[in-house]
Amino acid sequence: MKPEDFELFSTLVKQRSGLILTPEKAYLLESRLFPVARKHNLKSLEDMAQAVRARREEPLLLDITEAMTTNESFFFRDQKPFVLFQQKLLLYLLSARKEKKHIRIWSAAASSGQEAYSLAMICLEEAAKFQGWKIEIVGTDLSREMVARARAGIYSQFEVQRGLPVTHLVKYFQQIAGDKWQIKENLRQMVQFREGNLLTNVGVEGVFDIVFCRNVLIYFDGPTKTRILDTISQMMYKDSFLILGGAETVLGISDKFKVVPGAHGLYIGQDSTYEL
Amino acid sequence: MKSCLIVDDSRVIRKVARQIFEAIGYSCTEAENGQTALDLCKTALPDFVLLDWNMPVMNGLDFLHGFRKLPGGDVPNVVFCTTENDLEHIQEALGAGANEYIMKPFDADIIRGKLEQLGLLES
Numbered sequence: 001m002k003p004e005d006f007e008l009f010s011t012l013v014k015q016r017s018g019l020i021l022t023p024e025k026a027y028l029l030e031s032r033l034f035p036v037a038r039k040h041n042l043k044s045l046e047d048m049a050q051a052v053r054a055r056r057e058e059p060l061l062l063d064i065t066e067a068m069t070t071n072e073s074f075f076f077r078d079q080k081p082f083v084l085f086q087q088k089l090l091l092y093l094l095s096a097r098k099e100k101k102h103i104r105i106w107s108a109a110a111s112s113g114q115e116a117y118s119l120a121m122i123c124l125e126e127a128a129k130f131q132g133w134k135i136e137i138v139g140t141d142l143s144r145e146m147v148a149r150a151r152a153g154i155y156s157q158f159e160v161q162r163g164l165p166v167t168h169l170v171k172y173f174q175q176i177a178g179d180k181w182q183i184k185e186n187l188r189q190m191v192q193f194r195e196g197n198l199l200t201n202v203g204v205e206g207v208f209d210i211v212f213c214r215n216v217l218i219y220f221d222g223p224t225k226t227r228i229l230d231t232i233s234q235m236m237y238k239d240s241f242l243i244l245g246g247a248e249t250v251l252g253i254s255d256k257f258k259v260v261p262g263a264h265g266l267y268i269g270q271d272s273t274y275e276l
Numbered sequence: 277m278k279s280c281l282i283v284d285d286s287r288v289i290r291k292v293a294r295q296i297f298e299a300i301g302y303s304c305t306e307a308e309n310g311q312t313a314l315d316l317c318k319t320a321l322p323d324f325v326l327l328d329w330n331m332p333v334m335n336g337l338d339f340l341h342g343f344r345k346l347p348g349g350d351v352p353n354v355v356f357c358t359t360e361n362d363l364e365h366i367q368e369a370l371g372a373g374a375n376e377y378i379m380k381p382f383d384a385d386i387i388r389g390k391l392e393q394l395g396l397l398e399s
Binding site for chain 1: 361362363366367370376377378379381382385386390392393394
């Protein structure tokens with residue numbers, strides 16, 4: 001790819017999603033953009049770059065941005081945050097929210113929905129403790145295509161085996177074709193998916209008790225990380241929880257949050273008195 | 277060192293599985309059908325069994341029934357690894373005492389993930 005074309009695509013993606021593409025990611029750009037070029041009847045990435053320069057048509061720009069935002073996701077990814085959610089955070093809220101009996105959970109950058117559905121499965125496992133409660137789970141993602149996939153809740157045989165115990169497969173999925181499994185209706189109804197961009201229009205309103213925003217910040221530069229954490233902090237209560245990915249931190253990036261000693265990846269507001 | 281018994285009539289599958297398990301520190305033995313596997317288990321119980329379903333002489337399900345009746349045979353984790361990928365087979369396997377179920381094709385990530393869920397591997 002010509003340097004000026006790489007520059008064009010990476011600037012576009014940065015403006016649209018905040019995602020930074022360094023030159024060593026050029027191979028990734030090429031492999032992901034070829035299908036977009038084909039879809040738009042463009043013979044090469046060079047032609048596509050020209051089309052972007054000449055016409056700046058929204059569908060093409062949107063497809064390029066979507067292709068470049070990563071979508072790796074599996075059920076109960078990394079396990080530990082989910083154990084924490086089930087054994088600590090839900091129990092804390094069970095007592096802290098006992099008056100209003102309402103919990104709101106946000107899976108920011110929900111991708112194809114595995115994280116949000118994993119949380120919903122845990123809520124169902126704990127349902128006996130939360131009788132009469134309203135538990136809302138909302139997933140947002142930048143990508144139209146991902147939001148549609150997440151809503152459908154249909155996963156390949158490969159996807160349902162990554163991270164998901166087989167007992168959960170039996171309990172929460174129905175087999176709709178030889179190698180396709182769909183989340184059962186009752187679980188799908190627990191989760192809403194919407195389009196949202198953490199830099200512009202987050203796609204959700206109101207305040208959340210728990211925000212999962214894992215493996216998102218790693219793709220952004222410092223000032224953008226700060227901005228995203230500011231946005232999230234405005235949508236949390238004083239004692240809400242933020243869960244980041246294993247390689248991410250708020251340290252040196254945001255003064256809105258502090259770490260919870262002993263709980264890797266868990267962050268709380270500066271004024272929260274929560275401890276494990 | 278923990279021991280893993282790999283039961284599959286395909287030599288290729290046994291080789292692939294052996295590489296995955298040896299990489300995470302298991303010592304492996306192999307059997308090409310349920311009967312051979314059961315005979316091996318009567319001498320020494322493995323810590324873990326990776327089990328195909330369809331095999332000549334004795335299939336995986338019959339092996340599992342026999343295995344769970346052996347003295348101490350209720351302890352080791354048995355994980356099916358088979359091309360049978362329908363709900364009925366999965367439920368039958370769980371009912372017979374399988375701890376997990378892998379639908380072929382599989383890769384190292386899937387096996388590692390299942391071991392993590394069973395608490396046999398740190399995530």
